[in-house]
Amino acid sequence: MVTAQQEPDTTDVTAAVEALREALMAAKIVLPSLRADRASPSLNLIRPGASRRRYPAR
Template sequence: MVTTKKKQAPTDAGAAVEVLRDALTAAGIVLPSLGVDVASPSLNLIALGRVRPEVALRLADVLRKGCA
């Protein structure tokens, strides 16, 4: 029997940004302002930033397909 180890989600905001950026790139989506929120380092937040409407619609489409 082969067992596969499930990859744990990173808790570090910088690592999470890279994982998210890779996934978005694979889906053909670029969030230009994606990055670590340096304004509140203790909260370990990620800034997704602003996007054009067509990018938001593309992101919504990818999420819907992934949830189906």
């Protein structure tokens, strides 16, 4: 959790996005829009974006 005294660490969220992308690819799930959420950088959230139509139905 980021408090008022802490600076958000974009390296951590970027690494998390890449690790999540690799794990999803290993499961043959592709989220081409997977990225860090730019709307709230202090929260270090990840936006899943869109997926190919057949994957959400799995």
